[in-house]
Amino acid sequence: MAILVWIEMSDGQAVSNCWELLARAKELGGELGADAAALLIGSGTGEAAKQAFAYGADRVLVADAPTLEHFRLQPFAAVAEQAVERTAAIAFLANASIRGGVLAATVACRRSAGIAANATDLKVEEGRLVASRTIYSGNIHAEIQFESPLAVASVRPRSFPMPAPGDATGTVEDLNANPNENEVRQKITEFRAADAGEVSLTDAHIIVSGGRGVAEDPPKGFELVGELASTLGAALGASRAAVDAGYIPYKHQVGQTGKTVRPDLYIACGISGAIQHLAGMGNSKIIVAINRDPDAPIFQRAKYGIVDDLFKTVPALTAEFSKRLK
Amino acid sequence: MNIAVLVKQTPDTAELPKVTVAEAQSGELQATMVINPWDEFAVEEAIDLSDRFGCETIAVSMGREGETDALKHALAMGVDSAVHVDERVVDGGDEWATAEALAAAVKKVDTGEEVELVLAGKMSVDGNSSVIYAGVACKLGWDLLVNVTRIVDIVDGKLIAEQVFEGGQETVEVPLPVVISVAKEINEPRYPSFMGIRKASRASIPTLGRDDLEIRPSCTTRWTDLNKPEPEDVQVRIFDGASVEEKVNQLADALMAEKVI
Ligand SMILES: Cc1cc2nc3c(=O)[nH]c(=O)nc-3n(C[C@H](O)[C@H](O)[C@H](O)COP(=O)(O)OP(=O)(O)OC[C@H]3O[C@@H](n4cnc5c(N)ncnc54)[C@H](O)[C@@H]3O)c2cc1C
Ligand SMILES: Nc1ncnc2c1ncn2[C@@H]1O[C@H](COP(=O)(O)O)[C@@H](O)[C@H]1O
Numbered sequence: 001m002a003i004l005v006w007i008e009m010s011d012g013q014a015v016s017n018c019w020e021l022l023a024r025a026k027e028l029g030g031e032l033g034a035d036a037a038a039l040l041i042g043s044g045t046g047e048a049a050k051q052a053f054a055y056g057a058d059r060v061l062v063a064d065a066p067t068l069e070h071f072r073l074q075p076f077a078a079v080a081e082q083a084v085e086r087t088a089a090i091a092f093l094a095n096a097s098i099r100g101g102v103l104a105a106t107v108a109c110r111r112s113a114g115i116a117a118n119a120t121d122l123k124v125e126e127g128r129l130v131a132s133r134t135i136y137s138g139n140i141h142a143e144i145q146f147e148s149p150l151a152v153a154s155v156r157p158r159s160f161p162m163p164a165p166g167d168a169t170g171t172v173e174d175l176n177a178n179p180n181e182n183e184v185r186q187k188i189t190e191f192r193a194a195d196a197g198e199v200s201l202t203d204a205h206i207i208v209s210g211g212r213g214v215a216e217d218p219p220k221g222f223e224l225v226g227e228l229a230s231t232l233g234a235a236l237g238a239s240r241a242a243v244d245a246g247y248i249p250y251k252h253q254v255g256q257t258g259k260t261v262r263p264d265l266y267i268a269c270g271i272s273g274a275i276q277h278l279a280g281m282g283n284s285k286i287i288v289a290i291n292r293d294p295d296a297p298i299f300q301r302a303k304y305g306i307v308d309d310l311f312k313t314v315p316a317l318t319a320e321f322s323k324r325l326k
Numbered sequence: 327m328n329i330a331v332l333v334k335q336t337p338d339t340a341e342l343p344k345v346t347v348a349e350a351q352s353g354e355l356q357a358t359m360v361i362n363p364w365d366e367f368a369v370e371e372a373i374d375l376s377d378r379f380g381c382e383t384i385a386v387s388m389g390r391e392g393e394t395d396a397l398k399h400a401l402a403m404g405v406d407s408a409v410h411v412d413e414r415v416v417d418g419g420d421e422w423a424t425a426e427a428l429a430a431a432v433k434k435v436d437t438g439e440e441v442e443l444v445l446a447g448k449m450s451v452d453g454n455s456s457v458i459y460a461g462v463a464c465k466l467g468w469d470l471l472v473n474v475t476r477i478v479d480i481v482d483g484k485l486i487a488e489q490v491f492e493g494g495q496e497t498v499e500v501p502l503p504v505v506i507s508v509a510k511e512i513n514e515p516r517y518p519s520f521m522g523i524r525k526a527s528r529a530s531i532p533t534l535g536r537d538d539l540e541i542r543p544s545c546t547t548r549w550t551d552l553n554k555p556e557p558e559d560v561q562v563r564i565f566d567g568a569s570v571e572e573k574v575n576q577l578a579d580a581l582m583a584e585k586v587i
Contacts, residue, residue, distance in 0.1 A: 010493035070496070073470055098491040102472050105460035109422050114546030117421075117455040134555070135454050137342050140350045141555045148546040185469055189486075190497035200492060206586070232587060250511055256339050256451065257363060257510060265586040276339050282557065286586055288577065294564070301557060304580055305564045306573045316574040321587070324578060 002037040002087035014048040023163035043069035054165035063177035096154040108152035116153040199235040209237030213270015218247040255280035273298025331372040333365040335396035361396035364447030366515035401526035402518030419543030425461025442503040463505035
């Protein structure tokens with residue numbers, strides 16, 4: 001019996017927020033008498049498999065083949081189903097990334113299992129797994145109990161603390177998967193990895209975002225916001241107004257129709273705090289607002305604020321932190 | 327090849343915070359209901375593709391009795407026809423029941439030319455699951471591409487598309503039939519024209535009910551303890567000072583003390 005956790009691979013490396021999930025699976029498994037099993041699918045998974053043991057996996061299952069180098073739903077879901085069977089899994093967990101979400105959904109649907117999509121918590125109640133999540137864009141919270149033998153969840157990054165790796169080792173179990181390329185319907189003809197070195201919004205501990213408040217000089221505004229972000233090792237976010245105006249690409253958008261984030265610290269610069277923006281960042285631990293207008297709605301959700309021009313405040317903040325973090 | 331596009335009728339996003347637990351439980355919402363904003367991209371793409379490849383488009387929506395405004399919006403934008411699926415066919419079932427009903431509806435509507443492409447939005451703003459299209463693909467036994475930012479071509483029974491994920495972007499080729507969820511980058515949804523709105527208001531939208539769709543609704547989860555998370559009543563601390571430096575200094579002190587930096 002096991003709680004099976006899919007460890008997503010990106011550019012040959014394990015996606016680090018999957019370790020949060022594995023550590024949680026270990027705790028839950030302890031309560032339920034189930035192993036925490038890590039599932040690695042890819043080509044060249046050796047290093048990630050070692051890490052999985054170090055992060056506490058009781059079992060590590062591996063499907064390693066050239067045909068599995070890139071994520072393709074059909075072979076990946078088949079391997080995941082095989083692993084569910086092999087470990088007699090009571091739960092299959094994936095991170096709520098684009099791929100994790102679709103893999104979890106497909107495995108759940110194929111096994112007629114219940115799904116908690118975009119879950120934010122997992123716990124054991126009366127000997128059973130229960131998931132928490134929100135609907136209506138964060139406005140209604142619910143607990144999900146599973147009626148099926150297998151429970152499936154995709155879990156938002158940063159729902160659990162990041163564990164520290166230990167020194168455990170182990171022997172991987174090879175699933176001997178080697179799908180015939182001729183039977184895989186999807187063909188990837190071109191692949192471009194995302195910009196390396198950029199802090200991803202969903203994983204970030206700190207996010208600095210800019211909004212329409214930069215309108216007087218958008219390139220300068222986002223340069224200043226970007227400098228604060230890099231000084232703090234933070235990811236760069238934006239409001240939709242800033243994205244729609246073409247100040248910054250869409251991948252930085254936070255909110256209803258952008259990314260949902262929950263960093264420890266969210267610094268909103270020149271963002272009014274519209275409902276649709278709050279839907280994406282309202283659960284951040286600490287919100288700081290820098291806005292010229294003392295009546296901006298963002299101040300109703302912020303813990304700290306400065307009412308002033310961002311073109312003066314943001315560089316001053318960057319200078320201050322550069323000094324303190326030296 | 328015909329195209330079906332899945333559209334859901336959802337609350338206006340500005341009114342989502344007003345949704346109460348009782349409304350969420352009963353499904354009887356006071357909020358103004360509109361087409362799910364993500365689905366407008368799917369509708370636009372369906373219309374674009376019909377212009378490019380000369381196929382027919384049909385919008386499919388499951389919802390409460392008479393809930394057809396989202397479909398009318400799709401018609402007004404330019405889809406050729408629309409069909410409503412009465413939510414009672416799933417009998418309070420789960421996501422897979424919804425997916426099965428939508429898949430059955432897709433099969434039902436392909437009169438003449440077969441539907442070989444199903445388009446869906448990225449996520450519903452009320453359900454927030456991003457799973458329904460995965461269920462539809464699974465129930466139809468079709469391939470699935472998600473977060474598609476461009477449909478490059480449809481040629482020789484194959485579809486070529488670009489999709490984006492956290493780690494990058496790829497071009498993928500897949501034989502039809504296929505289910506696709508589209509990303510926001512794919513297009514700019516048009517506003518319905520005056521003519522479109524007139525046409526939509528006169529269109530008849532058939533409903534598929536229990537007699538038309540035979541499905542066995544599954545029920546794999548139980549939702550309990552619905553509640554409204556009250557935003558923590560944080561009283562904002564505004565840092566005052568004679569100069570920006572003074573204000574910034576206090577903020578830096580506070581953030582260092584919080585140990586978040
Ligand atoms: C269906 C739908 C989906 C949406 N999805 C999203 C979404 O995903 N994300 C999102 O962000 N929005 C979304 N929106 C848009 C949202 O309603 C707001 O329009 C948007 O968030 C406003 O962005 P903003 O705060 O940057 O701009 P504004 O509301 O214009 O606010 C700018 C702020 O900057 C301040 N300011 C101006 N100049 C300065 C200065 N020099 N120094 C300091 N402060 C200054 C102003 O006081 C103001 O408060 C959506 C809307 C709809 C209808
Ligand atoms: N009741 C429904 N009727 C039609 N399409 C739906 C319905 N529910 C979900 N969809 C489609 O599936 C997508 C994802 O929805 P969800 O899984 O609820 O986030 C939506 O953007 C729609 O395209």
